[in-house]
Amino acid sequence: MKAILTDITKCIGCLECVSACKSVNSLEMDVPRIWQKNDGLSADNWTSIIQKPGPHYIRKQCRHCLEPACASACPVGALSRTEEGAVVYDSGKCLGCRYCMMACPYGIPRYDWDKAIPYIRKCILCHPRILQGKQPACTEVCPVQATIFGNRDELLAEAHRRINENPNKYINKVFGETEIGGVSVLYISDIDLGFLAYKQELGSLPLPKTTSAAMKSVPFAFVGMGAFMYGLNWVIKRREKLGDKDKPNEDNKHE
Amino acid sequence: MNRVHITKLILWMITGFAVAVGITRFLYGLGATTNLTDATPWGLWIGFDVMAGVALAGGGFVITAIVYIMRREEFHPIVKPAVLTAFLGYLAVIASLLVDLGLPWNIWHMMVFWNPHSPLFEVGWCVMLYTTVLLLEFSPVPLEKVSRYAKIRNFLLKFRFPLVMLGIMLSTLHQSSLGSLFLIMPFKLYPLWYSNILPIQFFISAVALGLMMVALESLVSSYLYRRPAEYHLIAKLGKTVVWVLLIYFIIKMTDIVISDKQELLFNGSWESILFITEILIAIIIPMIIFSTRRFRNNPAGQWIGSILVVSGMVFNRINVGGLTMLRATGDSYFPSWMELSVSAGVISAAILIFLFAIEKFHVWETPPRDPEAEPHKLPRFDTASQTWLGIPAVAGRTKYTLIFILSFALGLALIPSPNIRSRGISLAPVAPARGGDTLFIDGNRDLYGVSFNHIRHIEQNGNKKSCIICHHMNIPLDKQSGCYHCHRMMYESYDAFGHEWHSHKSGANLACGKCHLEGQEKNAISAKKCDQCHIDLIPPGALITIEQYNAPAYVDAMHILCVKCHREKVPSLPEKPNLARCTACHESIPPDYLKDTEGNHNVNTKNNRPYFNRVMLPGLK
Incomplete structure (x- = not known):
């Protein structure tokens, strides 16, 4: 299972990763549009550098959750998680409902709002390149190895090693290790990265779990409602039959 | 003209308007017509049309349950209108969904x-199946008209009970699953609305809404067609709805208390005000009205009560469907007038079909008559225009067609051209560069510019001779024309050719034949190119080229020129590896003179933008 580890303390904000991403994925020039969020990501920018005072440079991209909310939300399975850990998109299946954009806790998926035939656009961890045995374009070009690619367990070990070596430098937390069930794009940092998501602390419950209980009870609700309605009808019919002998008074029962 | 005709005229007008907007949406995309953003991907069309539409169409399954399952025969007169409304409601939901989906032709996926x-x-499947069920439930009514189809009709009537059962079961599922949609957004939806039992809340509120929707339909049609409404039945529905609302209220409040959110109720935030308003108009006031005998039996009380429940529950769907997520997403969204008109148009079309059906088919026990449709009246001949005006009913149709076409044209005319031309780019006129020896070039005026050392560029490129490398230097009276003089738009090309000036007497005073050759169509493509007359337009040694009359967008002009030159310089300057990188020009940190007195970079507080580098380079090859 592949992953990316980004060390915020190392990033120099050179934007090489951004331009490499653009050229590898043949993305168009990014024009500021009224519908863009102000984090630099857009349909043509799949990764961006957010600058925080300090200066700190935080590379934002899809987190490639181990249990992705977007993939569980997509009604046609256009988004799916591969064995390699990348959450990829099949534009041939998509219907454009944008439920994935609603479901993502990091607000990552972007939309071709200006196109008559629009698609969802987001980082796919350079999945075709991983299949070729290469690493993603962004980690390959990073001149200071601030963002590195590898197996998730090895990167986690590396992250903890760096934190333990320099406990004063880093916040004692690998961002993405456990949140919402763990993600594949990990960060270690000297500032809190809660702003990358819609909430500061996301908790460890994978988001697909929130709907799975309701979805599992669907067949039971279906059959249960049917049985209840049929039973109710049977009881009322029977009472009508009996009522013919006695007095027809159950009319007031529901009023 | 009577109530029915005026209503129909207005509905046709709104529909025509919406069709124009709908066509624009499919030609130019969602960005050109809606106010949706990356942070608010669901807007009015989902929050109101789909979410509230499904709930509003809940009258169908509620009333069929009452009549066919609980065998309350006295409600039979309102079954057919309720089923028809539900069917049309679902058609409207599907229609708005098709407008909202990015790739609606893939819906079969x-x-x-x-x-x-x-x-x-799950919702998608249920809506598809239930719409079919509703069609089968209602089709005996139109089939009644044609004796040929009596067999099909009898066949359908035989399956009425299983169909009703299936309809109720499907409705239970998708009414509640609409709530499940939002379970996956615990971080976005405001806690007062987010709840693990959202599906159950949605189902119960759909039952209450369905009951009141049936009542409201009866009241509205009685108003339009001046017929007595089923007041005694509405009073009974009102009695029932009190219990449903009570259960809903108890469940909702218990959930809030159990999950310890009660302090959010009265903290004065706008969400708490929305929540209290919603509870008041959807639950508390209708409960008071319908539990009082005097109000319940009074038409005015019934009107107010049913409207309050219906609007309150619709309000609830809008709140859950996106309105209360704005705090978490930090976005602002208000539907554009185009979104509003499509929503209104879909509803108007549905109402028009409803009115058509109740006039043509045996939907009510006593079908309403169109007061103007008097078939015994003869067509009139208009001597002025030498045409037959047709019988009044036909004249009505002419009116509707006319108003439809007029409002369609008006709709097309009102579509804002910048939205279409620039496909949702906010127009960004270029601002001149500021500064002296070091220019701060901030074309799009967002304070994220480029520090350009002009003096150093002159020195390194051969002093005075170097001007022509970057500047055209050939506009009349050109001394130090800035790039912004011709490249006037940040992201769009700009027609730099002054046709008016070239042809006008007080300008160049050129005859047409000077540029447009004899026998050729007079247009920009066939005309002479600029450099055929202005032979010095591109000075020798310049990096710039001229292909069109259009001056490229400012951002393109700068990138093409600067990046090209910098890339050429890289191999000869091994000590400057960063020369062709974005950061060579785009400073990561705003310049010093944008610091406030405490040394913080106090830029763009107006937009509250965080610091980030906008990379506007085309894909590097």
């Missing part, structure tokens, strides 16, 4: 590519 984990998959 739901049937082929399954993802049973998705609540939306």
Whole structure:
């Protein structure tokens, strides 16, 4: 299972990763549009550098959750998680409902709002390149190895090693290790990265779990409602039959 | 003109308007017509049309349950209108969904590519199936008209009970699953609305809404067609709805207390005000009205009560469907007038079909008569225009067609051209560069510019001779024309050719034949190119080229020129590896003179933008 580890303390904000991403994925020039969020990501920018005072440079991209909310939300399975850990998109299946954009806790998926035939656009961890045995374009070009690619367990070990070596430098937390069930794009940092998501602390419950209980009870609700309605009808019919002998008074029962 | 005709005229007008907007949406995309953003991908069309539409159409399953399952025969007169409304409601939901979906022609994918984990998959299937069920439930009514189809009709009537059962079961599922849609957004939806039992809340509120929708339909049609409404039945529905609302209220409040959110109720935030308003108009006031005998039996009380429940529950769907997520997403969204008109148009079309059906078919026990449709009246001949005006009923149709076409044209005319031309780019006129020896070039005026050392560029490129490398230097009276003089738009090309000036007497005073050759169509493509007359337009040694009359967008002009030159310089300057990188020009940190007195970079507080580098380079090859 592949992953990316980004060390915020190392990033120099050179934007090489951004331009490499653009050229590898043949993305168009990014024009500021009224519908863009102000984090630099857009349909043509799949990764961006957010600058925080300090200066700190935080590379934002899809987190490639181990249990992705977007993939569980997509009604046609256009988004799916591969064995390699990348959450990829099949534009041939998509219907454009944008439920994935609603479901993502990091607000990552972007939309071709200006196109008559629009698609969802987001980082796919350079999945075709991983299949070729290469690493993603962004980690390959990073001149200071601030963002590195590898197996998730090895990167986690590396992250903890760096934190333990320099406990004063880093916040004692690998961002993405456990949140919402763990993600594949990990960060270690000297500032809190809660702003990358819609909430500061996301908790460890994978988001697909929130709907799975309701979805599992669907067949039971279906059959249960049917049985209840049929039973109710049977009881009322029977009472009508009996009522013919006695007095027809159950009319007031529901009023 | 009577109530029915005026209503129909207005409805046709809104529909025509919406059709124009709908066509624009499909030609130019969602960005050109809606105010949706990356942070608010669902807006009015989902929050109101789909979410509230499904709930509003809940009258169908509620009333069929009352009549066919609980065998309350006295409600039979309102079954057919309720089923018809539900059917049309679902058609309206599907229509708005097709407008909202990015790729609506792929909607059949739901049937082929399954993802049973998705609540939306479940909702989609149920809506498809239930719409079919409703069609089968209602089709005996129009089939009654044609004796040929009596067999089909009898066949359908035989299956009425299983169909009703199936309809109720499907409704239970998708009414509640609409709530499940939002379970996956615990971080976005405001806690007062987010709840693990959202599906149950949605189902119960749909029952209450369905009951009141049936009542409201009866009241509205009685108003339009001046017929007595079923007041005694509405009073009974009112009695029932009190209990449903009570259960809903108890469940909702218990959930809030159990999950310890009660302090959010009265903290004065706008969400708490929304919540209290919603509870008041959807639950508390209608409960008071319908539990009082005097109000319940009074038409005015019934009107107010049913409107309050209906609007309150619609309000609830809008709140859950996106309105209360704005705090978490930090976005602002208000539907554009185009979104509003499409929503209104879909509803108007549905009402028009409803009115058509109740006039043509045996939907009510006593079908309403169109007061102007008097078939015994003869067509009139208009001597002035030498035409037959037709019987009044036909004249009505002419009116509707006319108003439809007029409002369609008006709709097309009102579509804002910048939205279409620039496909949702906010127009960004270029601002001149500021500064002296070091220019701060901030074309799009967002304070994220480029520090350009002009003096150093002159020195390194051969002093005075170097001007022509970057500047055209050939505009009349050109001394130090800035780039912004011709490249006037940040992201769009700009027609730099002054046709008016070239042809006008007080300008160049050129005859047409000077540029447009004899026998050729007079247009920009066939005309002479600029450099055929202005032979010095591109000075020798310049990096710039001229292909069109259009001056490229400012951002393109700068990138093409600067990046090209910098790339050429890289191999000869090994000590400057960063020369062709974005950061060579785009400073990561705003310049010093934008610091406030405490040394913080106090830029763009107006837009509250965080610091980030906008990379506007085309894909580097």
